[in-house]
Amino acid sequence: MKIAIIGYGKMGQEIVRIAKNRGHDISLIIDVNNASDLNDKNLKEVDVAIEFSSPDAAKNNIITCLNNNTPIVSGTTGWLNSWEEVSNICKENKGGLFYASNYSIGVNILFAINSKLASIMDSFPQYQASMKEIHHVHKLDAPSGTAITLAGQISEKLRRNTGWSLEASKEGELFIDAQREGEVKGFHSVSYDSNLDTITISHNAKSREGFATGAVMAAEFIHGKSGVFGMEEMLNL
Numbered sequence: 127m128k129i130a131i132i133g134y135g136k137m138g139q140e141i142v143r144i145a146k147n148r149g150h151d152i153s154l155i156i157d158v159n160n161a162s163d164l165n166d167k168n169l170k171e172v173d174v175a176i177e178f179s180s181p182d183a184a185k186n187n188i189i190t191c192l193n194n195n196t197p198i199v200s201g202t203t204g205w206l207n208s209w210e211e212v213s214n215i216c217k218e219n220k221g222g223l224f225y226a227s228n229y230s231i232g233v234n235i236l237f238a239i240n241s242k243l244a245s246i247m248d249s250f251p252q253y254q255a256s257m258k259e260i261h262h263v264h265k266l267d268a269p270s271g272t273a274i275t276l277a278g279q280i281s282e283k284l285r286r287n288t289g290w291s292l293e294a295s296k297e298g299e300l301f302i303d304a305q306r307e308g309e310v311k312g313f314h315s316v317s318y319d320s321n322l323d324t325i326t327i328s329h330n331a332k333s334r335e336g337f338a339t340g341a342v343m344a345a346e347f348i349h350g351k352s353g354v355f356g357m358e359e360m361l362n363l
Contacts, residue, residue, distance in 0.1 A: 175191045176201075257314070
């Protein structure tokens, strides 16, 4: 495939490496210095775009691709207040949009376990749920998109939780301890604490390779498809 890379930070560079190793061509690279090159002419030469940019730029990047019939894989977090608008544009254009808050295979297995565990813990009110996430100091949003996904699963299954908060004192809301340290690739844990014991599930990323591989796999998956997709569809979770 001919792939466009939108966002050429550390993640974008790792995606380029993985894509080339899997036999794909990189036909277009967009970063802050050449944003105007994301246009009709250049997108005609692209089979799929992979977008890891910034929360402020993601929405317009995705819409530009959808308006040019270019399937797009997005991993940018922090823009989902525009999700309904963007997904509707995708459907109206009969385009292809693949979004995930985290492209790691391991994290998506964690999502499946987290949802099941929350269903079980709904029957045990003596356990108080909480979450911790740690990322590198360059990450712009807090909590992470992955943490918000985990929190959403918990709130859906755990009826005593009404949402999430970055403040530990808010009654009925899941506390997310969001930390930014050094070059941490990504750590997420969910704990259920009682007077007698603590149950914890967690995922610790060792490198960006897992995220980049998942993003390229998503591009391979969405090529030639129309609709809105996520990791559950790709991995049959």
